[in-house]
Amino acid sequence: MEKTIRIAIDGPVGAGKSTVARAVAQKLSIVYVDTGAMYRAVALYAKQSGISWQNEREVVGLLDKINLKLGQPEGDQRDGRTLTVLLNGEDVSWEIRKPDMGEGASIVSQYKLVREKLVDLQRKLAKGKSVIMEGRDIGTRVLPEAELKIYMDASVVERAKRKVIQMEERGNKVTYKEAKTDVETRDQREKNRKIDPLRPAEDSFRLDTSHLSVEQVVDRIVEKVRQIT
Ligand code: DC
Numbered sequence: 001m002e003k004t005i006r007i008a009i010d011g012p013v014g015a016g017k018s019t020v021a022r023a024v025a026q027k028l029s030i031v032y033v034d035t036g037a038m039y040r041a042v043a044l045y046a047k048q049s050g051i052s053w054q055n056e057r058e059v060v061g062l063l064d065k066i067n068l069k070l071g072q073p074e075g076d077q078r079d080g081r082t083l084t085v086l087l088n089g090e091d092v093s094w095e096i097r098k099p100d101m102g103e104g105a106s107i108v109s110q111y112k113l114v115r116e117k118l119v120d121l122q123r124k125l126a127k128g129k130s131v132i133m134e135g136r137d138i139g140t141r142v143l144p145e146a147e148l149k150i151y152m153d154a155s156v157v158e159r160a161k162r163k164v165i166q167m168e169e170r171g172n173k174v175t176y177k178e179a180k181t182d183v184e185t186r187d188q189r190e191k192n193r194k195i196d197p198l199r200p201a202e203d204s205f206r207l208d209t210s211h212l213s214v215e216q217v218v219d220r221i222v223e224k225v226r227q228i229t
Contacts, residue, residue: 002229003130003131003229004128004129004130004182005028005030005131005147005228005229006067006130006131006132006143006145006146006147007021007030007131007133007146007147007148007149007150007164007221007225007227008133008134008138008139008142008143008146008148008150008151008201008204009021009025009132009133009134009135009152010097010134010135010136010137010139010140010149010150010185010196010198010200010201010204011049011135011136011150011151011152011153011184012153012159012187012190012191012198013102013158013159013162013163013182013183013186013187013190014145014154014158014159014183015153015154015191016115016153016154016157016162016209016214016217017135017152018034018036018082018134018151018217019132019214020152020209020214020217020221021034021132021134021217022073022082022143022201023218024132024218024221025031025132025226027184027218028130028225030129030130030132030135031125031126031129031130031131031132032083032130032131032132032133032134033070033122033125033126033131033132033133033134034070034082034083035070035092035118035122035133035134035136035138035142036105036134036135036136036151037070037083037085038068038070038085038118038121038122039105039106039108039114039118040085040096040101040102040104040105041066041068041087041092041096042057042062042063042066042105042108042109042114043096043101043104043105043107043108044064044092044095044096044101044104045066045087045088045146046058046059046062046104046108047104049062053103053104053107053108053167054061054107056111057106059111059114060111060114061097062112063114063117065088066087066117067088067089068085068086068121068217069085069086069088070083070085070086070125071084071086071106072084076137077091080228081093081094086163091127094170096111096135097170097172099172099174099182101229102182103182103185103186104125106185106186106190107189108193109136109190109193110189110194111195112195113180114152115155115176115196119137119141119142120144121134121139122143123142123143126142127142133146133211136190136196136198137196137198138153138196139200139201139203139204140196140199140201141196142200144201145226147207148221148224148225148228149203149204149205150204150206150207150210150221150224151200151201151205151206151207152207152209152217153206153207153208153209154208154209154229155210155212155216156180156183156184156187156220157180158209158210159177159183160176160180160182160183161165161176161179162181163183164176164183165178167172167179170201205224207220207221
């Protein structure tokens with residue numbers, strides 16, 4: 001693509017953002033940035049340091065000690081992971097995908113200084129490049145000037161079902177009931193938090209993926225990109 005294009009994808013847990021964003025990135029040969037992975041890494045570091053996710057002061061106190069690197073899996077790293085995440089040089093790509101890390105990330109992402117550090121990093125990653133970035137506040141906070149903003153959603157039932165399958169694929173078993181509670185708790189927290197709550201950007205294109213296949217969603221987004229490039 002000649003023109004630089006930034007695509008912001010937001011939406012609640014289980015809407016299908018990661019799968020779709022990765023596929024679109026591949027189709028368009030642009031960089032994919034999974035911002036949730038960064039909040040997960042902060043949650044993991046707090047856990048490794050013996051700090052409660054609920055303790056804002058102590059979690060924030062860790063920020064200066066956190067060095068994060070995200071990259072496409074290369075060589076031996078191609079073990080089914082979607083992304084390589086290095087936390088202070090340690091490969092935590094699988095560790096951050098464990099079920100409790102989603103909950104931990106959802107809690108620590110409420111803190112102002114955590115968000116400031118990661119938003120800054122996310123903007124740096126997008127600078128001067130064509131990217132597709134997914135998260136909760138990409139269209140509203142991280143890249144409000146993005147050329148294309150998509151808000152993906154799906155019913156709670158559908159999202160909980162997808163979580164069960166995704167966890168199973170990674171060898172982590174969760175029941176449908178547990179997945180539904182997780183989806184509802186995270187929705188509630190992320191839509192109602194004070195700083196950068198989850199909401200569609202005014203100029204976003206809304207996509208309900210409940211009854212759409214991954215291919216259908218990818219095609220719709222690629223079509224939108226073609227219209228503006
Ligand atoms: O997309 P995910 O499930 O990997 O994200 C983990 C948590 O991180 C999510 O529950 C909320 C938080 N998050 C956020 O607050 N802002 C983002 N841009 C991305 C994720």
